[in-house]
Amino acid sequence: MLPTFDAGETRIAVAFPSFAVRLPLVRLDRQGLVFRARGAMPPVCGLPRSATLYLDDEPLCTLRLVIREVEPCDDGAHDLTMQPSAASGDALLWHALRTRCRHADALLAQRAPDRRAAAPAHRNDAAKRDESGAQYTAKAGAGMRVTRSAAFRLADRGDALFFADWLEYHFDELRALAQGLSPRLHLNELERHLTGDEVDVRFVYDIDGHADRRMLTDCARQTCDWIATEVRRRFDLPIAEQRFGARKPRRAVRSTRFRRSNSGRT
The missing domain is CATH 2.40.10 (Thrombin, subunit H)
Incomplete structure (x- = not known):
């Protein structure tokens, strides 16, 4: 940031x-x-x-x-x-x-290296489903990867940068929260897309066993609500708009993409 x-x-x-x-x-x-x-x-x-x-x-x-x-x-x-x-x-x-650091114009958490060993091939090649799938079923232990998306619009770009950095640094808390909400869902990756004063977030989950669409959506929605509540409570950080689902572009502005793989802090 x-x-x-x-x-x-x-x-x-x-x-x-x-x-x-x-x-x-x-x-x-x-x-x-x-x-x-x-x-x-x-x-x-x-x-x-x-x-x-x-x-x-x-x-x-x-x-x-x-x-x-x-x-x-x-x-x-x-x-x-x-x-x-x-x-x-x-x-x-x-x-x-x-x-x-309210007048920042770059991210601190942008291209940090992945310190975990590469995931086994059968995990990387696991079936991927888009966000319109109604049912997800996998053999126990085989694993399946699915996603949910959300968007947060902040007051300005400085707040958006702070918010994106805070999300990356506190990935472990988000992963533990998802596990507590639904033990079958494991938050594997957190992808952030920063555009102007908006931060798009894509949650990538691994599924153990069976999970339906409602379970996945409820977990992601509750995670988003927890995020919004935490930044308001801790930093009085106003979120002008919160949306659930894939982002629809509002205007043409400078865009920065980056992706982080799962690696927890010790």
Whole structure:
């Protein structure tokens, strides 16, 4: 949701103990915040440490972060995936982004790499049905992939960018919600299509056993209602319009497409 530099780094950086310089944020994904460290790596422990996030040179917020993963890059740098150590830190982070980054023009969660191994061929080749199918039946354990779509129109593009980033980062919560609503449905992918002040969302489900059209539609509708309620409650984020079903274009505006595969945070 913030402008990116040519090197793929955002205007956000973190001052983290043991590192002499601030580490630039390169992306946000389902695992957390990914910062890039260049040069020799100091010893890293998996304990929460107090850290300060900066937007340019201005402090954004101070919270406790824990390093979850260190991944080497081709140029000798390392990508460090960090997460807030508590729910209060997560709330602080997103409130800071919402309050201080209202005039964004790019996404943080745009092209994060898929860290999971490729799905087995029989899952990728599972039968796909469109959203008009009335009945879905599969042998237990075989699996079937089906979709439902929705659209959210926000007050402006800045709110739409924030909303799209928040959805991607909180994919695990959406997946757990779907599982709780219908144990036979597994949210496998979340696809977002950003057009102006609208965010189109496509839920891709795997089905275990048998699920009818109503079960699938009810699950997706309740997920959309939960999303709308959460962003209003947490951030007072107004949703001007919420629609269920495939999007019908309103006007010709710049469009950005991206797709994320299922990968949960630890």
